[in-house]
């Protein structure tokens with residue numbers, strides 16, 4: 001019997017697991033995919049929002065501002081990329097000034113520091129590529145950008161090092177109340193636990209509704225993006241938002257922590273909880289709307305497009321807490337934007353709830369820090385040469401676009417919760433994320449995965465399940 005089972009290995013589940021691993025506890029994360037960071041946490045804008053957008057007094061507002069404050073120290077402790085670059089919400093029309101003022105006031109109420117409204121000239125001096133119509137902007141210096149994959153993986157790795165079990169490829173199918181807890185039925189057998197944390201993203205309503213009479217409803221709200229090559233990464237140096245609409249924060253233009261330029265997202269409610277395909281109309285909308293805030297966008301530099309699904313609950317609020325009519329069942333549902341920003345605070349809140357209920361005791365030897373995968377480009381020439389002398393795999397470049405070596409890929413495969421698929425390697429090292437989008441390196445990465453995992457090339461998948469890349473040999477056809 002576990003003390004706690006967490007359903008879902010996205011940022012909410014992983015942050016909760018890490019915070020719980022500070023205590024003497026038998027905890028486990030059940031994740032249906034072959035890796036952590038396979039849901040919404042892998043496909044979003046990666047902005048650490050300042051916190052002026054959420055309704056004052058809401059849990060979203062509180063956890064956004066707190067998560068933003070916590071992110072910097074967390075990025076140091078767990079060694080993932082985070083940059084506090086600031087953001088501008090731009091106003092293109094004098095008649096929209098009241099909306100900008102309203103955002104500013106919400107920000108003040110939410111406790112966002114150093115927020116100010118600046119003139120169009122000031123904004124253009126900061127960002128010369130802003131549209132000429134810009135008449136004012138809300139400047140939030142505390143906003144930042146993060147690598148969502150590394151944030152999610154770092155939290156999970158650290159939780160794992162601190163004793164949390166991760167059962168990947170384990171899909172929860174049903175939840176049954178038993179004496180003193182719950183039994184979770186999965187495709188890998190049954191698991192009993194005293195407490196459940198429901199951090200299943202767009203599926204969290206399904207699990208909540210299995211145990212409670214008071215139903216909740218989550219709509220997948222799709223957001224589509226275009227990602228541009230690093231040659232376009234300097235086009236703006238801060239995150240540029242348009243004014244928010246009732247569906248969200250609008251289309252943004254932002255540099256990423258790795259130096260690309262990201263445009264998007266759209267916001268369309270859909271039925272399909274797996275509907276992460278991009279559409280012609282969605283991408284056209286991204287291009288048009290991004291072009292209204294920032295001029296001369298080099299659209300020939302688009303290297304890929306993708307989409308993510310916001311877990312939009314009907315009440316437009318995070319639902320975190322014990323379900324009233326299901327004791328021991330803790331919801332972490334409706335975690336749409338700013339969920340990424342808030343995740344350090346979400347993890348803390350979930351752990352605080354359980355600490356109180358279970359009277360948890362702190363562990364003596366919690367491992368607070370974690371070392372990310374070594375990036376040889378951060379070394380001096382001498383150090384780099386020494387590394388290659390000691391470990392020649394760091395001299396073998398596998399991904400030529402991102403300059404990722406075999407040494408980094410080996411590290412990604414062999415560390416706790418290591419990569420098992422091409423996408424697992426990609427999210428941990430960036431091999432395949434560059435201009436050629438893995439056209440060159442995928443067979444080479446597959447060879448390394450096959451060799452290190454003791455598998456045949458034909459068993460290596462893009463992202464687990466049936467996503468095999470090798471379907472036969474040329475000779476089969478003769």
Ligand SMILES: Cc1cc2nc3c(=O)[nH]c(=O)nc-3n(C[C@H](O)[C@H](O)[C@H](O)COP(=O)(O)OP(=O)(O)OC[C@H]3O[C@@H](n4cnc5c(N)ncnc54)[C@H](O)[C@@H]3O)c2cc1C
Pocket residue numbers: 007008009010011012013014030031032033036037038039040041042043044045046047048049170171172173199200201202203221222223224265308309310311335336337338339340341342
């Ligand atoms: C378009 C878009 C833009 C966004 N931009 C931002 C932003 O810039 N800043 C920000 O702060 N937030 C942003 N967000 C929100 C943020 O990405 C989410 O709030 C956050 O990633 C949610 O994390 P999660 O762990 O709750 O959910 P997920 O990451 O979806 O994790 C849920 C996990 O549960 C697993 N699961 C589901 N069902 C089962 C089952 N039956 N059994 C086992 N496992 C299961 C899934 O596989 C998944 O891994 C954005 C979201 C979108 C879609």
